[in-house]
Amino acid sequence: MTKVALRVFIFLLVSAVIYLSIAGFLVVSDQQREPGQEKKSLAFDELAIDGKGLPELKTFPARDGNQLSYRFYPAQSEKVLVLLHGSGWHSRYLLPLAEFISSANLAKVYTPDLRGHGHSPVRRGDIDYIDQLVDDLADFVAQVRNENPDSLLIIGGHSSGGGLSLRFAESEYGQQADAYMLLSPWLQYNAPTIRPDGSWATPYTRRIIGLSMLNHVGIDWFNDRPVIKFDMPEEVRDGTETLSYSYRLNRGYAPRDYKKALGSIKQPLLVVVGTKDSLFLAEKFEPVISQYTEADVELVDGVTHLGVVVNPAVQPVVKKWLRAFAR
Template identity: 55%
Template sequence: MQTVFLTVIYFVVIPVVIQLSIAALLIMFGKRKPRNSDNNSLNFDELYTVDYTCLPPRQSCKARDGKEITYRHYPASADTVLILLHGSGWHSQYLLPLAKSISDDGLATVYTPDLRGHGMTPERRGDVDYIEQLEDDLADFITQIQARHPNAKLILGGHSSGGGLAIRFAGSRYADQIDAYLLLSPFLKYNAPTMRSNSGGWANAHTARIIGLSMLNMLGIHRFDHLTAIEFNMPASARDGTETLSYSHRLNTAYAPRHYKKDLAAIKQPVLVAVGECDDAFIAQQFESVMSPYTSVKVALLPEVSHMGIVVDSEVQLVVKDWLQTLK
């Protein structure tokens, strides 16, 4: 009996202790020094030319925990609804040009939510309560939107990390609610072939810490998921007090595909991926070869369009409108 007990300790307990020790070291010493140079980040200039005075007012609805989900609504007389998700670091304001053009042309009613942890006055900026919370929030939001538009076709779209969240949602238990996906320069994974180094200078990931926290998560330990996992190098000229410059581990994990290959393989609905050939965060030419083995996808490469330009460029609006018309 004693021999069996010692064997269990050797093969089970000791490896777990070693894993915990390694994870602790990675978490404690895995924080990178943030970069402060505006010259090594994404180009936000195209967003400054947008007239935001015509933004729809913010509205809100309740998530399952009673907290508010804020959003903007672009109405249209259409039997299609598009929910469009913003990317990392900011909120739904910058989606105005694309959302307004789609609704003005009567192609779809558009909703642009501010994801939890983001927006004007979030409860905890840069954080969520648990890793699956953005999916649950989105499912709650969709349920309320469907009640308003009971017979409408529902498209889930997103830019950058918002596209990554849409892909994550496609691999979730809620995916059967979606009829099509619109992915604008979507984030797949930090080491996917589509990635430029550090997302073109935008992201300062604390990689060792993320590895350590992920190790704890695999052991069922989430006690330290509130720790900062990534920081963003947003130019000072783009900051107005509503930006979100860092994410906890749980928000950073929640905002990306769970496993992008498996999540993509779960998509049976039509998919449009639009990427600018001058994308400064991702490598546009890699998207089709990376994504097409797992799902049927139409990839539109737009010349002279940047990562931020993909949501404001007039050529993008034409590509998206043409695709929406094919879904009718």
């Protein structure tokens, strides 16, 4: 080895040690903590819905052999909607909107409990690898397609469920959907739609940065570490909530790049946001989304972040859109 080559090798080795040391320090130095009271900004009382008419849970096999849960709302319709829940909860709270769509025969509705969530997940708040939620959704879509071979298939999601819908759209499976419906969707932590003073989550920012650095060089050994906690009041908990996410679940629940994800959607797209959303700036969605794709962006006056799913004021918007498009 020449002196120049030796110097280059030493420089690279020292750089790698420094890089890994910084990443490791960020991961271990960010201690777990409880969400602060100032983070409480969701109208959780809206989750107190009557569970009457809630379909029983069914299961479908994912590619790894695990049985994952979902609910089904039948309808006399040639449209099918797979509707994804947001962070911390599961398919139960989607009942009001799913039941309305079903009973009006606008679409058959499937509401899966995403891996790591629901009544009895294998590991609450964790998955095996970052893109497992997308793979699970692809497996579920395959089953739904098999059951409804001639139907238009819509992928929809609320909040982080909207983020997962976007991640699905930018994946190899994205063109399997005939349309997308996003309800107060999570785009990205630094998107213009984020309200600076609104959050119900406490991220471990240094740990996220450190783990991102490690993943950038192919080290994913620590992706099971928790990186975010959610503040859900005791009075609305029933033991089926998910209050903490691992790095890999948190990453997999959002698009890689919301700009590219939106740009990949060539199908009909509906985006609905309430003007009283405490997490997102409703007026920012149309100018942001219109830069990358065509979409019907509807703002519903007086509706909150959770209300965009449970408030009847949203139903006419969804009804009009579902009736408007066909093949």
